[in-house]
Amino acid sequence: MPSPSTQEKPPYAIEAHGLTKSYGNHGKPAVRVLDHLDLRVAHGSVFALLGPNGAGKTTAVRILATLTTADSGTARVAGYDVVADRSAVRRAISLTGQFAAVDETQTGEENLRMMARLTGLSRPAARRRAEELLERFRLTDAARRPARTYSGGMRRRLDLAAGLTGSPEPGVFFLDEPTTGLDPRSRQELWEVVRGLAERGASVLLTTQYLEEADRLADRIALLDKGSIAAEGSAADLKGRVAGHRLDLVLTSRDAYLRLTGRAVHHSPETLTVGLPTDGSAAHVRALLDEIDPAGTEIDRFTLHSATLDDVFLALTSEVPAHA
Amino acid sequence: MPETAAPLVPLGRAPGPLTHASVMAGRSLRVSLRNSDALIMSLALPIMLMLIFVYFFGGAIETGAGYDSYVMYVVPGVLLLCAGFGAATTATAVSEDMKGGIIDRFRSLDVGGTPVLAGHVAASTVRNLFATVLVFGVAVLIGFRPAASWSGWLLVATVLIAYIVALSWISAAIGLLARSPEAASGFTFFMSFLPYPSSAFAPIEKMPDWLHGFAENQPITPAIESLRGLLLGEPVGNAPWIALAWAGGMLAVAIAASGVLFRIRTR
Numbered sequence: 001m002p003s004p005s006t007q008e009k010p011p012y013a014i015e016a017h018g019l020t021k022s023y024g025n026h027g028k029p030a031v032r033v034l035d036h037l038d039l040r041v042a043h044g045s046v047f048a049l050l051g052p053n054g055a056g057k058t059t060a061v062r063i064l065a066t067l068t069t070a071d072s073g074t075a076r077v078a079g080y081d082v083v084a085d086r087s088a089v090r091r092a093i094s095l096t097g098q099f100a101a102v103d104e105t106q107t108g109e110e111n112l113r114m115m116a117r118l119t120g121l122s123r124p125a126a127r128r129r130a131e132e133l134l135e136r137f138r139l140t141d142a143a144r145r146p147a148r149t150y151s152g153g154m155r156r157r158l159d160l161a162a163g164l165t166g167s168p169e170p171g172v173f174f175l176d177e178p179t180t181g182l183d184p185r186s187r188q189e190l191w192e193v194v195r196g197l198a199e200r201g202a203s204v205l206l207t208t209q210y211l212e213e214a215d216r217l218a219d220r221i222a223l224l225d226k227g228s229i230a231a232e233g234s235a236a237d238l239k240g241r242v243a244g245h246r247l248d249l250v251l252t253s254r255d256a257y258l259r260l261t262g263r264a265v266h267h268s269p270e271t272l273t274v275g276l277p278t279d280g281s282a283a284h285v286r287a288l289l290d291e292i293d294p295a296g297t298e299i300d301r302f303t304l305h306s307a308t309l310d311d312v313f314l315a316l317t318s319e320v321p322a323h324a
Numbered sequence: 325m326p327e328t329a330a331p332l333v334p335l336g337r338a339p340g341p342l343t344h345a346s347v348m349a350g351r352s353l354r355v356s357l358r359n360s361d362a363l364i365m366s367l368a369l370p371i372m373l374m375l376i377f378v379y380f381f382g383g384a385i386e387t388g389a390g391y392d393s394y395v396m397y398v399v400p401g402v403l404l405l406c407a408g409f410g411a412a413t414t415a416t417a418v419s420e421d422m423k424g425g426i427i428d429r430f431r432s433l434d435v436g437g438t439p440v441l442a443g444h445v446a447a448s449t450v451r452n453l454f455a456t457v458l459v460f461g462v463a464v465l466i467g468f469r470p471a472a473s474w475s476g477w478l479l480v481a482t483v484l485i486a487y488i489v490a491l492s493w494i495s496a497a498i499g500l501l502a503r504s505p506e507a508a509s510g511f512t513f514f515m516s517f518l519p520y521p522s523s524a525f526a527p528i529e530k531m532p533d534w535l536h537g538f539a540e541n542q543p544i545t546p547a548i549e550s551l552r553g554l555l556l557g558e559p560v561g562n563a564p565w566i567a568l569a570w571a572g573g574m575l576a577v578a579i580a581a582s583g584v585l586f587r588i589r590t591r
């Protein structure tokens with residue numbers, strides 16, 4: 001096997017071209033979940049795949065992690081082809097799926113030792129590795145308890161550690177919605193863990209439904225819409241494009257409402273309300289109000305919201321994302 | 325060297341399927357030791373079956389000449405009945421694995437389907453052997469007096485282990501076939517039923533005519549005949565070899581079928 005020290009590194013930790021995948025549904029026409037998805041994750045970077053439920057995030061991760069195959073398209077992970085070099089990809093990556101994959105009846109320690117043994121470590125090496133990971137993920141106190149007694153956050157951390165047992169570091173990490181269903185405190189803790197991985201030089205592909213999470217953690221964010229990337233850039237790039245806040249205006253007349261619907265990202269005809277993207281700064285809100293209603297007669301009231309993922313989608317894509 | 329260049333992550337030696345299977349067997353055993361209800365049940369049930377057959381039905385069943393008591397006749401049948409029951413738990417365990425995310429974890433650690441199933445089967449075999457020893461012990465307490473030679477004992481152990489392994493692997497395949505652990509345990513019913521239409525508990529001649537063909541040619545019968553003959557120190561002809569051929573055949577089919585099923589379930 002060629003070693004990276006003697007040869008040049010591949011340009012990307014993860015590279016996918018034209019990944020397409022459909023699921024047939026017993027008689028019904030097949031649903032195209034991924035449609036020519038292209039991805040490039042530079043090594044040592046944290047990349048967020050942002051999208052609502054049903055966007056195809058898990059499917060993309062499962063293809064890249066070799067757990068399922070694409071109908072067409074190619075992908076290389078850590079320099080290995082996901083189809084031709086499946087075993088090599090598996091040994092190079094760490095995967096934390098959307099649902100924790102640990103043995104409930106085994107203790108945290110037993111789980112980690114087992115995983116480490118499966119990656120080929122000897123019994124003593126596996127014991128040391130398990131101890132090290134329990135320490136690193138702050139699970140030492142709970143090491144001897146069955147995993148079924150763990151909280152959601154602890155289970156996630158154990159799952160992350162499990163993915164790490166035998167992988168070389170810095171490696172390539174896949175984290176599928178690592179914080180979905182966690183309380184705010186556990187979410188913060190998990191963010192710390194991801195930052196820790198990044199500091200060690202890991203390449204991370206994480207999926208999330210939360211703009212804020214992508215913003216906090218990722219160097220680059222890609223918006224997944226209808227199976228392909230609708231927009232991609234740094235958090236700042238995207239925020240520039242989607243604003244980040246929404247100014248909801250309750251208008252005084254139907255005419256004013258109709259005049260503004262074209263640029264609105266939120267509509268409520270019954271209440272004559274439109275929502276417009278803004279960065280939320282006083283300067284921008286004031287400028288927006290002045291521009292829309294120079295005479296000061298058309299706006300009754302206003303409220304300012306943080307942009308939701310739906311707003312981001314509306315701003316960057318044509319349609320409201322379908323909630324599965 | 326293609327221009328795509330070297331891999332980013334250098335890899336160590338990959339462990340082989342045998343390492344994987346032995347780690348998986350350790351896991352299954354640990355988990356079954358922890359499930360104390362199921363464990364007690366799997367040890368108590370064989371003993372209960374033994375006592376029920378000997379004391380409830382024993383007086384009513386005519387086994388024909390040559391057996392001092394029903395216990396001398398029925399031990400092989402109880403052993404295989406227990407092997408069936410014990411093996412059936414494999415289906416539930418495999419089905420539980422398929423339901424949770426753990427199989428994805430194993431796959432992402434590059435563990436194949438066959439080693440995962442082999443681990444379950446190995447653990448099932450160890451559990452069953454404990455139950456078997458227990459059944460022998462209780463049988464001896466209630467009057468079973470085996471007269472097997474050393475080579476006879478060896479062949480008894482070989483036939484028993486072969487059947488336990490084969491039935492466990494069939495059960496593992498059923499676990500892959502079933503969509504839920506509950507369904508899996510339902511599907512294994514037929515396996516526990518198989519010893520009844522054989523010479524396990526009563527001579528085949530006493531059964532209705534239409535059953536003879538099946539009873540004489542089904543896989544449990546040669547196992548019963550060879551275990552009974554060997555344990556009582558009587559000539560068994562080629563029955564043990566027929567039994568081992570059946571076990572080998574069933575195992576081969578089960579391994580092949582479960583390989584295919586595993587691939588379908590994890591597509």
Ligand SMILES: Nc1ncnc2c1ncn2[C@@H]1O[C@H](COP(=O)(O)OP(=O)(O)O)[C@@H](O)[C@H]1O
Pocket residue numbers: 023024033051052053054055056057058059060324
């Ligand atoms: N194994 C499968 N069989 C059929 N449909 C599937 C399967 N896996 C996912 N899907 C469908 O594909 C779509 C995308 O799913 P998924 O990749 O899980 O999205 P996300 O992770 O972004 O929520 C959904 O509509 C889902 O129902």
Ligand SMILES: [Mg+2]
Pocket residue numbers: 057058059098176177
């Ligand atoms: Mg998902």
